[in-house]
Amino acid sequence: MYGSLSNLALAALAPSSGLFTACKTSPLNASWPSVNEWAALNSSIGGTLVQAAPVASSCYRGNPFSSSLNCTEVQNHWSYAANHSGWPESNDYSIWNNNSCVPPGVDGYTEDKGCSIGGMPQYIVDARSEIQVAKAMAWASDRNIRIVIKSTGHDLSGRSTGAYSLSIWTHNFNRIQYQQGWPIPGSNDTADVLICGGGNNWGNVYNAAHKVGKTVVGGEDATVGLGGLIQNGGHGILSSSHGLASDNVYQVRVVTPTGRILVANDAQNQDLFWAVRGTGGGQFGVVTEFVLQTHQVPENVVTGGLTFYPRSKDNASANASWSAFAEVASSLPDLMDQGITGSVMVATGGGAVSYTDQSEALEGPSVVLGFLMYNSTEENMNATLQDLAANLTRVSLNQVNLTLRSSESQSYWSYAKPDFLASRSAGAASLTSSRLLGRKELSDLPRSDLIHYLQQLSAAQVIKSGTMLVWGLQGGKGPASTAEIRRGSVLPAWRTAYAHVMSYGVSVNATADPSKALAAGAEWLETVLEPVWRKWAPHTGSYMNEGNPFSSTWKHDFYGENYPRLLRVKQKYDPSGSIFVWSGLGSDHWHYDLQSGLLCRVHPQ
Numbered sequence: 001m002y003g004s005l006s007n008l009a010l011a012a013l014a015p016s017s018g019l020f021t022a023c024k025t026s027p028l029n030a031s032w033p034s035v036n037e038w039a040a041l042n043s044s045i046g047g048t049l050v051q052a053a054p055v056a057s058s059c060y061r062g063n064p065f066s067s068s069l070n071c072t073e074v075q076n077h078w079s080y081a082a083n084h085s086g087w088p089e090s091n092d093y094s095i096w097n098n099n100s101c102v103p104p105g106v107d108g109y110t111e112d113k114g115c116s117i118g119g120m121p122q123y124i125v126d127a128r129s130e131i132q133v134a135k136a137m138a139w140a141s142d143r144n145i146r147i148v149i150k151s152t153g154h155d156l157s158g159r160s161t162g163a164y165s166l167s168i169w170t171h172n173f174n175r176i177q178y179q180q181g182w183p184i185p186g187s188n189d190t191a192d193v194l195i196c197g198g199g200n201n202w203g204n205v206y207n208a209a210h211k212v213g214k215t216v217v218g219g220e221d222a223t224v225g226l227g228g229l230i231q232n233g234g235h236g237i238l239s240s241s242h243g244l245a246s247d248n249v250y251q252v253r254v255v256t257p258t259g260r261i262l263v264a265n266d267a268q269n270q271d272l273f274w275a276v277r278g279t280g281g282g283q284f285g286v287v288t289e290f291v292l293q294t295h296q297v298p299e300n301v302v303t304g305g306l307t308f309y310p311r312s313k314d315n316a317s318a319n320a321s322w323s324a325f326a327e328v329a330s331s332l333p334d335l336m337d338q339g340i341t342g343s344v345m346v347a348t349g350g351g352a353v354s355y356t357d358q359s360e361a362l363e364g365p366s367v368v369l370g371f372l373m374y375n376s377t378e379e380n381m382n383a384t385l386q387d388l389a390a391n392l393t394r395v396s397l398n399q400v401n402l403t404l405r406s407s408e409s410q411s412y413w414s415y416a417k418p419d420f421l422a423s424r425s426a427g428a429a430s431l432t433s434s435r436l437l438g439r440k441e442l443s444d445l446p447r448s449d450l451i452h453y454l455q456q457l458s459a460a461q462v463i464k465s466g467t468m469l470v471w472g473l474q475g476g477k478g479p480a481s482t483a484e485i486r487r488g489s490v491l492p493a494w495r496t497a498y499a500h501v502m503s504y505g506v507s508v509n510a511t512a513d514p515s516k517a518l519a520a521g522a523e524w525l526e527t528v529l530e531p532v533w534r535k536w537a538p539h540t541g542s543y544m545n546e547g548n549p550f551s552s553t554w555k556h557d558f559y560g561e562n563y564p565r566l567l568r569v570k571q572k573y574d575p576s577g578s579i580f581v582w583s584g585l586g587s588d589h590w591h592y593d594l595q596s597g598l599l600c601r602v603h604p605q
């Protein structure tokens with residue numbers, strides 16, 4: 001019905017007989033290593049092997065996995081990304097580990113489910129050296145055991161967890177060293193770089209850069225890791241100026257599933273270097289180190305913004321607000337060319353009430369612009385916003401209530417200083433669908449078409465709760481002007497994109513069986529939102545780290561024309577397919593069933 005079915009739709013809809021030829025080894029198989037064999041592995045890797053013990057075990061009768069944190073402590077910390085990062089078996093969004101052991105009172109808890117290892121890894125290597133990673137991965141690959149890689153566990157598509165797997169946890173690859181005049185391999189140039197262990201989070205790296213009077217291009221959230229963000233491109237507050245995070249990498253060290261320890265840069269292992277910069281984490285091996293270009297700190301950051309929503313509940317106000325929203329969308333490329341970055345948040349229905357000062361849900365969108373400019377002035381930001389506000393008032397025939405936020409200039413560091421406890425979204429059950437949009441999609445089309453697409457993408461599965469569109473203004477000049485050699489395998493659509501837009505209209509049933517809840521969400525996205533993106537922006541694609549891993553057109557959406565070449569690199573460095581991730585390269589050769597926990601080969605359709 002929807003063309004080639006995605007992994008998860010397959011899990012729910014396809015008959016399970018006859019399709020599978022071979023599965024990764026599970027504890028149900030006689031060939032699963034004995035306790036003694038695991039102990040032997042442990043001795044060979046310096047005692048760094050940890051048996052999975054869900055931290056929320058203390059919330060269950062008898063504390064079956066002997067968690068040392070009491071249940072209240074677990075509950076109090078469950079929403080903090082920083083805490084899931086530090087719990088070896090955990091990942092932020094437990095739906096991806098089949099809600100195997102969640103504390104009462106959080107998304108995914110059901111009274112009868114109990115606490116098991118379930119969809120979490122069986123063992124974790126709390127690795128301290130590349131040799132340990134190499135030995136453990138080769139050991140698992142030889143035994144046909146699934147490998148997963150976790151840095152922080154932040155992944156929105158569950159790519160850092162998996163049933164019956166051995167997890168390589170990079171948490172303690174946390175070295176950060178500044179080096180001036182680092183010779184760039186394959187060139188006669190040097191750069192001032194930060195050499196960062198692959199398990200670092202951005203907050204620690206920003207602090208280290210600040211200490212030496214520099215900055216780097218990374219993500220906005222302090223607790224997000226380098227590992228998953230850089231490998232998929234990665235955007236943040238400086239990417240519209242200096243390119244994506246992966247555009248700023250000069251070298252990586254990678255341990256492959258076969259146990260090779262490789263240095264990859266412009267002069268050696270170039271295929272791996274190209275692939276690792278853009279394709280997404282957990283595909284080729286464990287990145288133990290990144291060498292990052294540092295940048296001059298901006299002289300200042302000027303913030304400013306405006307908010308608008310329909311003047312009243314009538315249809316004319318709703319239409320006016322759609323027109324104003326479309327005016328914003330169509331102005332973005334010009335605004336960004338003038339140095340604007342930041343975000344646009346759009347809410348409809350119940351969700352809008354908490355975003356603005358309106359007292360009840362309105363028809364039509366409520367829109368909050370949060371803009372930034374570097375090396376600029378409050379006057380300049382004010383003038384830009386006033387010009388835009390005049391345009392919005394004109395196109396809406398004065399039928400929106402519009403408030404300007406006064407501009408403020410501050411130091412870069414006062415704006416960008418990391419806050420590790422700000423990230424409190426862990427635990428939620430959600431899916432998203434997203435797209436990269438360029439001038440062609442935003443400015444160069446009839447306004448009525450633009451309004452129509454924006455309305456269709458604001459569809460909500462639960463109409464009363466409404467939806468949210470989050471526009472990240474991280475494309476533009478930075479990605480577009482990155483030198484060819486620095487571009488890696490990032491989806492080429494980034495080079496002409498201005499905004500990355502995420503739509504949150506899908507509602508995932510947190511208390512249902514996770515595989516069924518995800519399949520139902522995937523099907524809603526496939527029938528309602530994905531067709532709109534495909535019609536509006538057929539030639540762009542999506543940022544996988546913030547995209548829909550079950551899109552039936554995932555190869556095109558996430559990899560574009562690079563797919564065939566990338567698949568060859570994947571097969572070269574991970575010939576046994578030890579690492580599987582949803583919508584990863586060659587993932588259509590596998591079927592991962594959250595119900596049974598089995599990962600089995602299938603014949604792609």
Ligand SMILES: Cc1cc2nc3c(=O)[nH]c(=O)nc-3n(C[C@H](O)[C@H](O)[C@H](O)COP(=O)(O)OP(=O)(O)OC[C@H]3O[C@@H](n4cnc5c(N)ncnc54)[C@H](O)[C@@H]3O)c2cc1C
Nearest residue numbers: 151152153154155159160219220225227228235281282287
């Ligand atoms: C609150 C929040 C804010 C976000 N903000 C941004 C943002 O500003 N910009 C942006 O671009 N993205 C952002 N993201 C998306 C983010 O890039 C992804 O969630 C990304 O997967 C996080 O990588 P991680 O290493 O922290 O997570 P993990 O879950 O640990 O890993 C993610 C994936 O990368 C793999 N991986 C991780 N480390 C390594 C490694 N060292 N070697 C090999 N594979 C590895 C894992 O196997 C997994 O497949 C945000 C996500 C959240 C939840």
Ligand SMILES: *[C@@H]1O[C@H](CO)[C@@H](O)[C@H](O)[C@H]1NC(C)=O
Nearest residue numbers: 023025026028029030031598
């Ligand atoms: C391993 O166990 C699974 C689940 O019971 C089974 O389907 C599979 O055939 C077994 N594999 C081997 C090699 O025995």
Ligand SMILES: *[C@@H]1O[C@H](CO)[C@@H](O)[C@H](O)[C@H]1NC(C)=O
Nearest residue numbers: 039042046047048049050051
């Ligand atoms: C691995 O060895 C260390 C050190 O002896 C020990 O503390 C740890 O419990 C062992 N891990 C497993 C899974 O047995």
Ligand SMILES: *[C@@H]1O[C@H](CO)[C@@H](O)[C@H](O)[C@H]1NC(C)=O
Nearest residue numbers: 068069070071072073074076
């Ligand atoms: C849980 O642990 C915390 C921190 O150790 C302690 O303050 C609290 O009293 C404990 N609560 C219970 C119910 O044991």
Ligand SMILES: *[C@@H]1O[C@H](CO)[C@@H](O)[C@H](O)[C@H]1NC(C)=O
Nearest residue numbers: 069073074077080082083086
């Ligand atoms: C939660 O994370 C914070 C920040 O890293 C840390 O200080 C705290 O000890 C953690 N608490 C628990 C219960 O894991």
Ligand SMILES: *[C@@H]1O[C@H](CO)[C@@H](O)[C@H](O)[C@H]1NC(C)=O
Nearest residue numbers: 098118119513594595596597
């Ligand atoms: C996943 O959860 C479902 C529903 O709660 C359960 O039936 C199934 O056994 C679980 N599977 C695993 C691998 O934990």
Ligand SMILES: *[C@@H]1O[C@H](CO)[C@@H](O)[C@H](O)[C@H]1NC(C)=O
Nearest residue numbers: 184185186187188189266267
């Ligand atoms: C580096 O410099 C040498 C000597 O001047 C020159 O021969 C070589 O071509 C240069 N290499 C690059 C990559 O520019």
Ligand SMILES: *[C@@H]1O[C@H](CO)[C@@H](O)[C@H](O)[C@H]1NC(C)=O
Nearest residue numbers: 241295296297298299374375
């Ligand atoms: C701001 O200006 C400085 C020069 O003063 C420059 O080095 C830096 O790259 C600029 N930053 C941005 C984000 O444009």
Ligand SMILES: *[C@@H]1O[C@H](CO)[C@@H](O)[C@H](O)[C@H]1NC(C)=O
Nearest residue numbers: 310311312357358359362401
């Ligand atoms: C918009 O502003 C007008 C005039 O201040 C006010 O009467 C009206 O209630 C506002 N609309 C909403 C939805 O808050």
Ligand SMILES: *[C@@H]1O[C@H](CO)[C@@H](O)[C@H](O)[C@H]1NC(C)=O
Nearest residue numbers: 314315316317318319320322
């Ligand atoms: C409201 O506006 C929509 C879109 O322009 C239009 O199709 C519809 O007929 C209007 N409804 C009413 C009651 O005026």
Ligand SMILES: *[C@@H]1O[C@H](CO)[C@@H](O)[C@H](O)[C@H]1NC(C)=O
Nearest residue numbers: 331334335384385387388391
């Ligand atoms: C306002 O509209 C005018 C006329 O279309 C356009 O030239 C100008 O760039 C717009 N300004 C902003 C800030 O969007």
Ligand SMILES: *[C@@H]1O[C@H](CO)[C@@H](O)[C@H](O)[C@H]1NC(C)=O
Nearest residue numbers: 377378379382404405406407
């Ligand atoms: C910017 O505009 C605000 C009103 O929106 C005003 O209060 C402020 O003085 C202006 N700042 C400058 C520097 O023009």
Ligand SMILES: *[C@@H]1O[C@H](CO)[C@@H](O)[C@H](O)[C@H]1NC(C)=O
Nearest residue numbers: 507508509510511512513517
């Ligand atoms: C969510 O799933 C549960 C368990 O299957 C079911 O009882 C409940 O009705 C579902 N909720 C919604 C809103 O569909």
